[in-house]
Amino acid sequence: MIKYTTRDIVAILRLFGLATDQTGQRDISYVQSRAPADHSTIVAFVYQKNHYYIIHDDDIEDNESTASLSVAAAYGEQSGSLVRNPKETDFTAYGMPYKGKEVYLYKATPTTMRLDVLISQRHPELSRSSWQKHIKAGHVQVNGSVVRTPRTEVHPHDAIVITMPESTQEKVALPVLYSDNQIMAVSKPAGMLTHTKGGIVPEYTVKDFFETHYLSDDRSDRTGIVHRLDRATSGVIVGGRTKEAVAELQRQFASRRVQKVYVAVVQGALPQPEAIIDVPIARNPKKPSTFRADSRGKSAQTRYRVISTRNGYSTVLLFPKTGRTHQLRVHLAYLGTPIVGDPAYGTGNHSDRLMLHALQLTFTNMQGEEVIVKSPLPDEFLPYIQDTSAITALN
Structure with missing residues (x-):
């Protein structure tokens, strides 16, 4: 898996015309990297409250459908589209050369769902009503902040951290x-x-x-x-x-x-x-x-x-x-x-x-x-x- 730093992410955003010289690494948050295949790396991040994916995959070949499948393989099915390469004015192109490689930038269409619904889908071992009580008890953070309202709308790739309370159960050996x-x-x-x-x-x-x-x-x-x-x-x-x-x-x-x-x-x-x-x-x-x-x-x-x-x-x-x-x-x-x-x-x-x-x-x-x-x-x-x-x- 190829490593991309926040410095790399800012540089790529600038190449696609989405960032300026004033944009810094602090403007990038919740960076995740996954490799759905040996030849590909998909980097998810948030910039200006939008979710993006940098795709490095030799099989994309400037094909938007293939890019969508690559993102889905790493992070689940997403609605969105590739950002066009602004340097190509004669025809539609998406790939952007970067450090000897061709990268693509995929912008997710904003889609949200209730926090309790998302967590219960990801963790079906507990019922939705159980997760609602955990949320209300302050056991769930979204993007670094505790959220206590189960109906809060979240994006599937918001950083959701669950901290379950330590069990105080004393095990009993039932006959x-x-x-x-x-x-x-x-x-x-x-x-x-x-x-x-x-x-x-x-x-x-x-x-x-x-x-x-x-x-x-x-x-x-x-x-x-x-x-x-x-x-x-x-x-x-x-x-x-x-x-x-x-x-x-x-x-x-x-x-x-x-x-x-x-x-x-x-x-x-x-x-x-x-x-x-x-x-x-x-x-x-x-x-x-x-x-x-x-x-x-x-x-x-x-x-x-x-x-x-x-x-x-x-x-x-x-x-x-x-x-x-x-x-x-x-x-x-x-x-x-x-x-x-x-x-x-x-x-x-x-x-x-x-x-x-x-x-x-x-x-x-x-x-x-x-x-x-x-x-x-x-x-x-x-x-x-x-x-x-x-x-x-x-x-």
């Missing part, structure tokens, strides 16, 4: 309940996020654990994740180790072929020892982060079975047929028996944690075999249960 070369299931503790919601969260999540075991290249802010548990819920969660496994598990969840069993401790006594709760659920407009029973909501069904009643509390097995957000918590609160420790749908008293545990998942692995995965019952549940045989007998 692995099942693992093969395509699928993994782990036991999530209460208090851990399944994944972030596009924000900047400096805490370790289930997604981070799955990512360390992920085998495909398509990583994102939800690598391996196919379903989720609320932060306050503990228990089994399954994920894919390859993009093929992720797609297959997502299909199984979407078609309700995955069987889920939860255990919960609730306040009071259920109206019947075993029944199906068939009550639609909708978002609560008065408190949008929560949901409520609503006849106009989405269909939701939960089967339950009481396995223990003790000291004013009931322990129930829950078999959700649908997977609405907060479904189990809403359904049990609707019956007047909220889950112990639930601050959103109950009193939040009686326990330091939400007494809801994802006990068992049944799914089909990539070999077509049925897999049943159980997560051990947390110790906090034991004082509420007289007999655990109903749990150990699950299959």
Whole structure:
């Protein structure tokens, strides 16, 4: 690759009649050099707020289309045109002799796009909403200045520097309940996020654990994740180790072929020892982060079975047929028996944690075999249960 200095760039601009004797090296900024082929060098730079490319390529032969292709090979597709050689007055020519070589000057047509769109296209490993939060947090510089507005219009060849914050995550070794070369299931503790919601969260999540075991290249802010548990819920969660496994598990969840069993401790006594709760659920407009029973909501069904009643509390097995957000918590609160420790749908008293545990998942692995995965019952549940045989007998 031939090296071009800012002094060379100023000299070439003068040859093309775009700079004067007063133009100095300080007027040139954001210089980049790339060699898309052994015989070519393309130098990108900014001058008077315009983007230019100096092309040294033996194959150009004064052909504008070939020059455009050369620029595209180095920096991606650009709109623009070659600057004419002003010294050739009898016919159109573009090449300019410089230090024994022929160079071309390509001026890009100004094209801009939103900063968040450009970054998310270049770095699809994070969602656009994630990049918006990074921009607002001051983690992105454009042409040497911090930009905090995601909709800022930028040119594709503006100098964009991303400085990600140092991770403060403390890695957690989650108990692995099942693992093969395509699928993994782990036991999530209460208090851990399944994944972030596009924000900047400096805490370790289930997604981070799955990512360390992920085998495909398509990583994102939800690598391996196919379903989720609320932060306050503990228990089994399954994920894919390859993009093929992720797609297959997502299909199984979407078609309700995955069987889920939860255990919960609730306040009071259920109206019947075993029944199906068939009550639609909708978002609560008065408190949008929560949901409520609503006849106009989405269909939701939960089967339950009481396995223990003790000291004013009931322990129930829950078999959700649908997977609405907060479904189990809403359904049990609707019956007047909220889950112990639930601050959103109950009193939040009686326990330091939400007494809801994802006990068992049944799914089909990539070999077509049925897999049943159980997560051990947390110790906090034991004082509420007289007999655990109903749990150990699950299959």
